[in-house]
Amino acid sequence: MSTTALPAEVDTAIQATIKAQLPVRRAGRRSAWQRYRVGPILSYAMLILFAAIYIYPFLVALSGSFKTDADATANPLQLIPRDWSFAAYTRLFTNVPLPLWAMNSIIVTVVVTVCRVFLDSLAAYALSRLSFRGRTLIFSSLIAVMSVPNVVLLIPRFLVLKQFGMYDTYMGMIIPLIVDAGGIFIMKQFFESIPVSVEEAARIDGAGIFRTFWTIVLPMARPALVTLFILSFQGSWNEFGSFIVSTQSPGLRTLTTGIAGLFSGQLGSGNQFPLKLAAAILMTIPVAVIFFIFQRKIMNTTEGGEKG
Numbered sequence: 001m002s003t004t005a006l007p008a009e010v011d012t013a014i015q016a017t018i019k020a021q022l023p024v025r026r027a028g029r030r031s032a033w034q035r036y037r038v039g040p041i042l043s044y045a046m047l048i049l050f051a052a053i054y055i056y057p058f059l060v061a062l063s064g065s066f067k068t069d070a071d072a073t074a075n076p077l078q079l080i081p082r083d084w085s086f087a088a089y090t091r092l093f094t095n096v097p098l099p100l101w102a103m104n105s106i107i108v109t110v111v112v113t114v115c116r117v118f119l120d121s122l123a124a125y126a127l128s129r130l131s132f133r134g135r136t137l138i139f140s141s142l143i144a145v146m147s148v149p150n151v152v153l154l155i156p157r158f159l160v161l162k163q164f165g166m167y168d169t170y171m172g173m174i175i176p177l178i179v180d181a182g183g184i185f186i187m188k189q190f191f192e193s194i195p196v197s198v199e200e201a202a203r204i205d206g207a208g209i210f211r212t213f214w215t216i217v218l219p220m221a222r223p224a225l226v227t228l229f230i231l232s233f234q235g236s237w238n239e240f241g242s243f244i245v246s247t248q249s250p251g252l253r254t255l256t257t258g259i260a261g262l263f264s265g266q267l268g269s270g271n272q273f274p275l276k277l278a279a280a281i282l283m284t285i286p287v288a289v290i291f292f293i294f295q296r297k298i299m300n301t302t303e304g305g306e307k308g
Helices: 008-064 069-074 087-092 098-129 135-146 150-163 170-177 181-191 197-204 209-220 222-237 241-246 255-263 273-299 303-307
Strands: none
Touching (some): 008 273, 098 135, 098 170, 098 181, 098 255, 150 170, 150 241, 170 241, 181 222, 241 255, 255 273
8 A cells, every 4th residue: 555745745745833822732731730829829818818817816815814913905816925824724723713703604514415415316306206296387487496586585585484483593594405406307307318218227127216216316327416415515505595594593503694794894993805715725626626536526427428
């Protein structure tokens, strides 16, 4: 089979065209490579900027807690104290009943968190698995309750606690918080993602409804339980309005109500910025520790459903 040679003029033109296109292709590749590098750099720069904006107030509070009163007043936003001082933390454990406030907060938070995780899960399982009249109405009512601001319920809550003789007691602080509509909603949505066939084997073996819930379904809902645990702990630890209307004795003050007293100037004259900031920093430590321990679990909210 013979091949026909191209004329010299045509061959020269083709080679010139190829050489002319090579720089364009290289430039196009270089431009795509630059876009590939610039995109992540801009994304990380934006994330760093937003993180700095979010963390900056916390750093100001942390720095201010180690300042003197004069330094905190003259330079409130300066991150490095001119004169380092631990006087604010010393006063918190000597002139302020911080251990009592912390103990009250721990008691209420632990009891409320345990009860809320159990009762919310139990109610959510009933709404997602049991068939009874009014189930849809009850769930719609829960959604409606979630839309009501908590401040609207403060006065009715005070009247109910007063009527039942629970005002200014631990029971009055705990009982209104042990069930949460948002927690029931979270658990119900997760239970519905678990196949019903998982429970059929247990029922065939003679397990009742509660045993099926406790031994089969609840262990599979571990990611949702961790999420509910963190939200319940954080919510009850930082609760303020409910404690204001349910107590008046100084011996029942929690960290939120006690620190609010510091901010209202109950310790005397002056702004006392370091003392207030030190109290706020100490109060955030338990919630931060709980969150960092379970932060991976709270993000894997579909783990149990996929295994089912």
